[in-house]
Amino acid sequence: GGARPRNVHIQLGINDAFALDPDDAGVEKALAEIIHDADTLIEAIHAALPAGVITVGSVIQANMSDRAFIESYHDYPKLHSEWRWRRVQMMLARRMVERFQGRQAERILLVPTHMLVDPLDGYHAHMWTPEGVQDSLSNAVHPSHVGDRQLAAGIYAVIKAELASLPGSH
Numbered sequence: 203g204g205a206r207p208r209n210v211h212i213q214l215g216i217n218d219a220f221a222l223d224p225d226d227a228g229v230e231k232a233l234a235e236i237i238h239d240a241d242t243l244i245e246a247i248h249a250a251l252p253a254g255v256i257t258v259g260s261v262i263q264a265n266m267s268d269r270a271f272i273e274s275y276h277d278y279p280k281l282h283s284e285w286r287w288r289r290v291q292m293m294l295a296r297r298m299v300e301r302f303q304g305r306q307a308e309r310i311l312l313v314p315t316h317m318l319v320d321p322l323d324g325y326h327a328h329m330w331t332p333e334g335v336q337d338s339l340s341n342a343v344h345p346s347h348v349g350d351r352q353l354a355a356g357i358y359a360v361i362k363a364e365l366a367s368l369p370g371s372h
Contacts, residue, residue: 210247210254211357213315214240215261215294216343221281224289233294237301244310257360259315260298261291262345262353266321270342287343291316311360318356324349 218236222229240258247256264270268284275281295316302312319325326346345353 206251206254208251208254209257209361210251211257211259211313211361212240212243212247213259213262213353214243215298216291219261219290219294220287220343222290223280224286224293229290229293233297236294237297240298240301248309253309255309255311255361255364257311257313257357258298258302259313259353259357260295260302262315262319262343263288263291263317263321263324264343265325265341270325274342284342306364311364313357313360315353315356319345319349319352324352 215236218239219233222232244256244258247254264284264287266284268282271284271287272282280286298316299312299314302310305312324345325342
């Protein structure tokens with residue numbers, strides 16, 4: 203009995219791509235599967251909300267320090283490099299831009315969130331202490347409240363611009 207939303211935002215990629223190895227021969231196939239799954243999700247949303255507008259956020263940057271990765275994923279040495287994730291993240295962001303830009307006529311709007319969260323100021327600092335780092339306050343790939351605001355501001359700007367373009371909105 204509730205109202206159907208007009209706008210839906212989906213933030214894609216990080217959970218599917220985070221453990222990928224940019225030097226692995228299978229990385230291209232894995233990235234193609236992520237884009238395919240995104241297309242499937244978007245088709246399902248449009249089937250449920252034929253007049254809905256979908257904003258798609260590209261996969262975001264992470265904390266700029268290797269320490270953030272070491273502290274957040276100390277039991278997984280293959281994840282200890284910010285550069286490893288940066289390479290995967292940019293590979294996927296490029297594919298997302300190629301796939302989702304310019305699709306306004308289909309009511310699909312790309313939000314370039316891969317450029318929005320500052321990799322330094324958008325994350326909690328990972329300062330070493332003898333007690334370790336509190337993962338609930340600090341994580342390599344989950345922004346702080348500042349990073350969340352940076353992300354939200356970009357999403358809001360795209361939705362606001364789309365709403366402002368509607369007939370009679372001026």
